[in-house]
Amino acid sequence: MNDLKVAWDEFIERWPISTVQNMTLEQYVSTGDKDTFTYWVETKTGILANIKGSPSTKFGIYKQKGIPKERNGMSHGEVYSWQSRFGGNEADAFFNVKKHILNIIEAAQRGDLEMIDNVELAPLFKWKIAFLYQDTVSPKILNIFSLDKLQEITGLSGRGYSYPQYYDEIMKSYDPKRVQNVAEFGRQIWRELDNNQEMDNTESSNMKICQSSLNTILYGPPGTGKTYTTINKALQIVAPDFYLKNKDDREKLKCRFDELLNNNRIGFVTFHQSFSYEDFVEGLKASTTEGKQISYDVEDGIFKSMCNSASVKATVNTEQQALDISNRKIWKMSLGDTSGEDTFIYQQCIENNYVLLGYGYDIDFSNTSNRKEVIETYRTNEVIIDKESSDYRVTSVNNFKNEMSIGDLVVISDGNRKFRAIAEITSDYIFDETLVSDSGYSQVRKVTWHRVYEPSLPVDELFKKNLSQMTLYRLYGATIDLDKLQGIFSLPSIEDKTEISNDRVLIIDEINRGNISNIFGELITLIEPSKRSGGTESLSVKLPYSKETFSVPSNLHIIGTMNTADKSLAQLDIALRRRFEFVEMMTNYELLKDIPNIEGINVAKLVKTMNQRIELLYDREHTIGHSLFLPLLGNPSLQLLAEIFELQILPLLEEYFFEDWERVGQVLGDHLKDNHELRFVIEQFGNSKIAELMGDDWEVPGIQPYCRNQKAFKNPQAYIGVYTR
Numbered sequence: 001m002n003d004l005k006v007a008w009d010e011f012i013e014r015w016p017i018s019t020v021q022n023m024t025l026e027q028y029v030s031t032g033d034k035d036t037f038t039y040w041v042e043t044k045t046g047i048l049a050n051i052k053g054s055p056s057t058k059f060g061i062y063k064q065k066g067i068p069k070e071r072n073g074m075s076h077g078e079v080y081s082w083q084s085r086f087g088g089n090e091a092d093a094f095f096n097v098k099k100h101i102l103n104i105i106e107a108a109q110r111g112d113l114e115m116i117d118n119v120e121l122a123p124l125f126k127w128k129i130a131f132l133y134q135d136t137v138s139p140k141i142l143n144i145f146s147l148d149k150l151q152e153i154t155g156l157s158g159r160g161y162s163y164p165q166y167y168d169e170i171m172k173s174y175d176p177k178r179v180q181n182v183a184e185f186g187r188q189i190w191r192e193l194d195n196n197q198e199m200d201n202t203e204s205s206n207m208k209i210c211q212s213s214l215n216t217i218l219y220g221p222p223g224t225g226k227t228y229t230t231i232n233k234a235l236q237i238v239a240p241d242f243y244l245k246n247k248d249d250r251e252k253l254k255c256r257f258d259e260l261l262n263n264n265r266i267g268f269v270t271f272h273q274s275f276s277y278e279d280f281v282e283g284l285k286a287s288t289t290e291g292k293q294i295s296y297d298v299e300d301g302i303f304k305s306m307c308n309s310a311s312v313k314a315t316v317n318t319e320q321q322a323l324d325i326s327n328r329k330i331w332k333m334s335l336g337d338t339s340g341e342d343t344f345i346y347q348q349c350i351e352n353n354y355v356l357l358g359y360g361y362d363i364d365f366s367n368t369s370n371r372k373e374v375i376e377t378y379r380t381n382e383v384i385i386d387k388e389s390s391d392y393r394v395t396s397v398n399n400f401k402n403e404m405s406i407g408d409l410v411v412i413s414d415g416n417r418k419f420r421a422i423a424e425i426t427s428d429y430i431f432d433e434t435l436v437s438d439s440g441y442s443q444v445r446k447v448t449w450h451r452v453y454e455p456s457l458p459v460d461e462l463f464k465k466n467l468s469q470m471t472l473y474r475l476y477g478a479t480i481d482l483d484k485l486q487g488i489f490s491l492p493s494i495e496d497k498t499e500i501s502n503d504r505v506l507i508i509d510e511i512n513r514g515n516i517s518n519i520f521g522e523l524i525t526l527i528e529p530s531k532r533s534g535g536t537e538s539l540s541v542k543l544p545y546s547k548e549t550f551s552v553p554s555n556l557h558i559i560g561t562m563n564t565a566d567k568s569l570a571q572l573d574i575a576l577r578r579r580f581e582f583v584e585m586m587t588n589y590e591l592l593k594d595i596p597n598i599e600g601i602n603v604a605k606l607v608k609t610m611n612q613r614i615e616l617l618y619d620r621e622h623t624i625g626h627s628l629f630l631p632l633l634g635n636p637s638l639q640l641l642a643e644i645f646e647l648q649i650l651p652l653l654e655e656y657f658f659e660d661w662e663r664v665g666q667v668l669g670d671h672l673k674d675n676h677e678l679r680f681v682i683e684q685f686g687n688s689k690i691a692e693l694m695g696d697d698w699e700v701p702g703i704q705p706y707c708r709n710q711k712a713f714k715n716p717q718a719y720i721g722v723y724t725r
Contacts, residue, residue: 282543
């Protein structure tokens, strides 16, 4: 709900009614300006309810993007177009549109839905405005503006009901004690209605917002921004508030993504032909312990690791905000054997806010200040110490009593491949003989538990290698990832809650390049929403190597990318196709329109024409994506365009058409260019050269060899000739 409330509050802060009253036409609507009233209503509050996809005529008046299309009931000036019923010129039209908007706002604030229904603005637009400005304490308008959907929700279709009647019927079920925000109420209704589909109030658009599907694949030709988009989608899931505030700042988004990637809130893996179940789920692998011993253990793959991490709930110290770990010593400590008789020690420590050391028995080491004095105290109490320099009983007690300091951090291990809590030392050494009879542990340090994980987290969430079985030892940068540890204490705290929401995202790049059956194995069924833990038909399996019972948590989102030039959707493993939602990503020509003309070259037309020819010669799955040309936004030069063509476009076309240069030339329009100097692909040998090399009677067998024409890359007319005749 936080992301919805933030978007709503930001809108009202930017566009209070006083600002709307003084709003100019330029502030109301423009092109390329992301701070206009219409842009805020349509796009910046899209997470509340999406109305994109319908024409700009819904605004009443809009700024033209070229030669205006002739539509019935529309008038056109030099800059703006408007619905004729609003006035004879753009000034009058805007005056009347603004008057209607102010009437909607005032009616929404007093709850007069009949008044809003009679206002002559497009339904999607006017009800979105009314929703945004309504009294949030006593809301009357739902964030669903499609009449068909309102009819479907209420079951009152075909009876001549109006928007106010539908809203009145639906809002009878709204309980602010159960759902505090009406926007969240609308989101829940939409999920129930559409089987967990994302909310989309546009009558003609299939654009998705709100909650991401648990399993999504972004598919399309190369260069359409699939991997780029995964960053946005992952942040919308894991850090929605941050994304909402910074969605227009790519640098900040990428920086936050990298932080979450480093902290294992987001995982990233690329499938390839040799990627296996052992890489993805679990397998036997050699590893090196802290003691530099090699062992062959069952090692978790990225999928199992992410699932285990997503299953964990972290109880936090509600008083602790951000914690700076610099200049603090960090220790690894075991609290009882996780599979032995003293497994209760850990829970005892959690409940009593201390850590206990078993070494030292019932001996009081309060008067020791160094290793030598610890040895003497042992001997005084008739404990034999033979190897003074290496006896671990001495080392552990000396660390616990004399090396450990107030403010140090302690990571509590769970075996050598997991950890289960992080604490901060808050007292000097304490000897408590009363504990001996209960547990045999009498060496005490008081702590504050900053994080307690249930179940335990995988070791790679925090460490660079497996842990040693030693009870207590200091951790250094070679073993513990200090950036990850700092990241744990830098994550935003949640007020009045003891648990951190634990959504995770696993990004699988090039998902279609791997052997899905071999990689997922028996787990392919478990990723279905209903089969996940907590689902209506939840399932678990016993893994082949570890023999552990395993299930997929419902808060792990899987986002895959698929390059259709490698494999079409039809060729994809049917088991994968049934379990993923597929979102097509094609070339975005609107982005290319922002590239200025380069010596007369219209890049958007250039790319679109080439793609249309590719569709005719091959198919739409092998078209050319917009991202290859986006560097021209910052550097619109012929030199850069030539580099893009020579180093990226031509090699891509050669690969598509298996070096059939004739068809490559057709994509580039070379066959339509009368001037051969403007062709990018030319015959390698002229008739005179062939005669010189092979004689007058020799004929070229098959297709004439071709080569690139380097001069064409430097000539603007060669590019213009791609889309003009």
